[in-house]
Amino acid sequence: MTRLPSDYLHQVSQLLPSTAIIQDISRRRALAVDASFYQLIPQLVLKLSCVEQLQSILALSQAHQVAVTFRAAGTSLSGQGVTDSVLIVLTDDWRQYDVLNDGQQVKLQPGIIGAQANQILAPYGRKIGPDPASINSCKIGGIAANNASGMCCGVAHNSYYTVQHMTIVLADGCVVDTSDERSVAAFRNTHQALLSELQTLALSCQRNQALRERIEHKYRLKNTCGYALNALIDYQEPLQILMHLMIGSEGTLGFIADITYNTVVENAHKASGLYLFATAEQACGLVTALSLQNVDAVELMDQRALNSVKGQPGLPDSFCTDNDNYTALLIETSADSAAALQQNIRSIETCIGHDSALHAVPLSDNKILNQQLWAIRKGTFPAVGAVRETGTTVIIEDVCFPIANMAEGIQGLHTLFDEYGYSEGIIFGHALAGNLHFVFTQAFDEQSEIERYDRFMQAVAHLVAVEFNGSLKAEHGTGRNMAPFVQLEWGSDAYEVMRRVKHIIDPKGILNPGVILNDDPQSHIKNLKLLPKANEIVDKCIECGFCEAVCPSQDLSYTPRQRIAIWRRIKQLREAESLNAQSKAGELLHPDKRPDKQKEQQQDLQKELKQLEHDFQYMGVDTCAATGLCAQRCPVGINTGDLIRQLRSENQSRFGKTIAKFSAEHFSLVSKGAGIGLAVSSTATKLFGAPRTDKIGVKMHQMSAKKLPLWQSKWPGRGKAIKIDGSINPKKVVYFASCASRIMGPAAFDEEKRSTYEAARSIFNKAGYQVILPEGLDELCCGMPFSSKGFSDLAMQKGQELVEHLQDISQGGEIPIVFDTSPCKQQINALKSTEGLHIYETSEFMVRHVIEQLEITRQAEPVALHITCSSRKMGLAPYLQALANACSESVIEPNGIECCGFAGDKGMFVPELNASALRHLKAQIPDGCTAGYSNSRTCEIGLSQHSGIPYHSLLLLLDDVSQQKNPQAIA
Structure with missing residues (x-):
């Protein structure tokens, strides 16, 4: 590792704000974590927000x-x-899109x-061609730079064949x-040169x-090994050649600042089936x-x-x-109509034949069954990881055999496994392309294990590339682990062309060295x-890294993956x-065996440990919402x-426990004490006004070293007392109002003065229900x-105490129980x-x-809907969506807001977590939308603070748009 020049670091500091420059070991280690089995720690991480910054950094x-x-x-x-040099990551500013030509x-x-790209395209009945298994987490930059494909993509719909335009930033800026x-x-x-x-x-x-024939053969297969040499025979115009070489170049030729895809049709009607055959040859x-x-x-x-x-299942x-x-x-199979789908099914079943399969789950358009079948396929990789x-x-590798040799390839891989x-x-894979993935577990803590892995990969490379003339990387990219084998697969002539491509486009070799082309035969x-x-x-x-996209702290501190990686290091x-x-771990941490160097390394590691432990408290523990969405x-x-x-439990002080x-x-x-405090807060807010309250709150929070909560104008006032329902109706329901709903009332300047309970009681009475409350509610x-x-x-x-009361008041489960907030239902569901008991969220x-x-008379005014993380975890999102759509003709569900980050009281004591989680919310609330709804009182505080509109319980909206039907119909 060559240390970065001091002059370079100085000039970087002149080009970028300090917040964009990361040099501390805690964040460098965290951001170094990726899904591969390699680890290099960058000396410098730069978070860039625009093309102009990228141009300057690359030129420098x-x-x-x-x-880089x-x-x-x-x-x-x-x-x-x-x-181990400079790692460039992107801020949230690189999320713009434009839908073209309908x-x-x-x-x-x-x-x-x-x-998210497919969500954007869904209203048009379209999607992007690539469909990698990591599509819920991976980003467009990685999809294009790795020429990722997937289960339905095949070759025809990958980035190479569906790119229309591209903005490229080269190594010179x-x-x-x-x-x-x-x-x-x-x-x-x-x-021009x-x-x-x-x-x-x-x-x-x-x-x-x-x-030319060699290249044509390689791309009749699914192939991402090496550079896209097909660009050199498919295109005459040099800029088209450059654009297509960028696909699958893994950041070694330039940066893809945006890409315009030709989209593909997403049919609404689908069917899936699973068939078992006696041999791989038959299948x-x-x-x-x-x-x-x-x-x-x-x-x-x-x-x-x-x-x-x-x-x-x-x-x-x-x-x-x-x-x-x-x-x-x-x-x-899929089609644009139900009739066409059935025709597809009949034709495919005839093709398979009635007696060829040992067992079958026949093709069906049943959505639940289809989800189960694809969950089986997607569950194979994690199943190995779990045991x-x-x-x-x-380790998951992917190779591609000519279709005619696929069965022999499977047998060959089985032989190598043994x-x-x-x-x-x-082994599993995308059979239409001859693309097979194989998954196995590997330790790297013993030299003998590393050598076993090396021998195995050498044998795999010979089997695929030499024996069957296949491709060593079908869709995962060459990276570091297949770079030593690129010449084996392609031959010296093609490999020399790849070297020439690299030299022409990146003559100084500064872009991702060691990836795709690597002269070290041991680099893998x-x-x-x-x-x-x-x-x-x-x-x-x-x-x-699949967890990161839903983590509310992803832009603030650590993600779940990073928390785990840093805790492992600690x-x-x-x-x-x-x-x-003196242990084996020590030897691995101190590779230099010279006594003076070992002492120096040990001191460095002690310093690192102290820093990691200090930083982990805030970035790992304090800013974790602990929602479990991950x-x-x-x-x-x-x-x-x-x-x-x-970890929080282990770190609790005696005073905290008391x-x-x-x-x-x-x-x-x-x-009651908390309620009084909120009442005082609300009165003060009315006296000071909202802007002044927010300013005072920030000062108090900062002056207290964040020991005091951040007082905000959207804080709730004191909650109204919950009164027993005096109505007598034929049906009964037990209603549990959470402590948050009981303690917290409307904000000081909130025009809505009803409580969630008042709206719920009104709705239940309209529908012919008598509301029953657990005794001693204030203690529960x-x-x-x-x-x-x-x-x-x-x-x-406390949970068990509540359950005992619910058992009694519901007559052992005879009467349904409704929780007014989703986090409470999730918490109580965990108790055996x-x-x-029949427990529902509202x-x-x-x-x-x-x-x-x-x-119900649906209102024309649009409403915003927030689905809480607890609702997502319990599978309740469809109910919130159905209820919102039953009440309003236009429901806006902002993208990328998986969790609000309020997390109980963290929105008050660690408000930056809530602000970070909701950083994209306000921009997605359109003009004319003046109200938002959810099903958690604490979440609604933060949502109101950061959206620009008030959020309330969805029950208030239902109460507004509903009235009692004919009493005889209810009875």
Whole structure:
């Protein structure tokens, strides 16, 4: 590693604001984490917000010959997003888009997540072509730079074949927008030599018959190994050649500042089916025939893959056997109408034949079944990760065989699994393209293990590239782990062309060196990432990054992946320190065996440990919302919030425990005190006015070193007393008002004065329900406030106390129970003692049992809807959406707001978490939308503060637009 020049660092500080320059070890280590099994720690991380900043940094880097690497979401698997030099990451400013030609095209900046691009296109019945498995997390920049494809994409719809235009930033800082004639003309004027060299190189490839045939063969397959040499024979115009070379270049040729895709049709009608065959030969033999049918995807799974997900919903036990020869095909077809879909199904079933499959889940348009079948396929990779030994990593490779050789390729991989001791290895893949993924676990803490991996990969490379003339990388990109094998696959002539491409476009070699082209034959077994044991809650983490897109602290501090990675490092350093650097861990941490150097390294590591521990308190613990949304996205179901709650529990002071215990035992008294405080706050806000209140609140929060909560004008006032419902109706419902709803009333300047309970009681009475309240309501709590702060015993105690009251008041479950906020229902659902009780969240109960008994007149005015993280986790989002749409003709659901980050009282004590989580909210509230709705009182505080409109319970909207039906109809 070459240290960065001091003059370079000085000039960077002149070009960028200090907030864009990251040099501390805590954040550099956190941002170094990606999904691959390589680890390099950048010396400098730069967070850039615009093309102009990028131009300046690249020009400066080239002048000083400083290597730079671009990072999007960090979900790449092959080591193309790590560096020990300068890492460039993007701020949220790179999320602009433009839908063109009625959805036929879409222009996207690199910071947009793939799934969000498809959400943008959904109203047009279109989608982008690439559909990688990580589409919910990976970003457009990475999708294009790696030429990612996926299960339905095949080859025809990848970025190479669907790109229309691109804005490129080269290593010298020059920008060219291929859609802008003036930009193109200027680029041709300044970079004529580059374009001429590309054109000359293309002509030489086209005239070299053997090389041309080699290239044509390689791209009849699915191939992302090396540079896109097909650009040199597919195109004559040099700028088109440059644009297509950028696809799959993994940041080694330039930066893709935006890309315009030609979109593809997203059919509304789909069907899926799963078929098991006696041999891989039989399954693979059917693939060619299926390719002639109207199929969107044919996914292959070997028997070991099926066995890894045994017991999953939708997978019959008959599909899981001890016969390793058995092979399954998951087939999907789609059409623009139900009739056309049925015709597709009949044709495909005829193609398969009635007797060819051993077992079948026939093609069906049942949405739940289809989701289950695809969950089986997607669950194979995490299934291996879930059973791996602690300390090992999960490696997923992807190769491509000619279709005619796919069955032999599967057999060859099975043989290698057995020969090298990878008994857990499984195979699945995109059969229509001959693209197979294989997954296995690997430790890198012993030299013998590293050598075993090396021998295995050498054997795989020979099997795929030499024996079957296939591609070593079909869609994951070359990265670092396949760079030593590119010449083996392509041959010396083609490899020399790739070298020439790199030299023409990046002559100083500053862009992502060591990726795609690497002269070191051992580079694939260097800089390997260790995954040491840290905590059993998170030890299964494979650092894929799928969790990051839903984390409310992603732009403020650490993400779940980063929290785990830094905690692993802390534990690793602590262990090495406690063993005096004499253990195996110590040897790995101190590779230099000279005594003076080891002492220096040990001092550096002690300094690092101290810094990481200090920073982790805020970036890891204090700013974690602990919502658990990360568990929903995690392939192995890790809830990083559980780790943080455990750490909070371990760090609780005796005084804190005393206060918590007192609060639990005197909950009514504490609640009344909080209510009085809110009443005083509301009165003061009315006296000072909203702007002055907010200014005073900031000063008080800062002067107290953030010990005092951030007083804001949107803080609630004191809640109204909950009165017993005096009505007598034929039906009964138990209503539990959360402590937040009981304590917190409307904000000082809120025009809406009704409480959630008042609206609920009104609605229930309209629908013929008598509302029953638990006795001693003021003392009852679900336990959530205690759980979030790490007092799990007190949380359990309060939760159990509430359940006992609910058991009694509901007559053992005879009467349904409705919780007015989603976090409370989620908390109480975790208790086993709720068995037999019928507990609902309000929106769920209203949709399932109430609204059909009301006369509803939908309002024309648009409303904003926020779905809380607890609602998402419990699968309640469809109920909130259905209820909102039943009440309003126009419902706005802002994109990218997965969690508000208020997290109990963190919105008051760590308000920057709430602000960061909602940073994109206000811009998405259109003119004319004056009200927002949700189902959590605390969330509504932060939403009101950061949206510019007031948020209330969705029940208030329902009460406004509903009236009682004919009383006889209710009865």
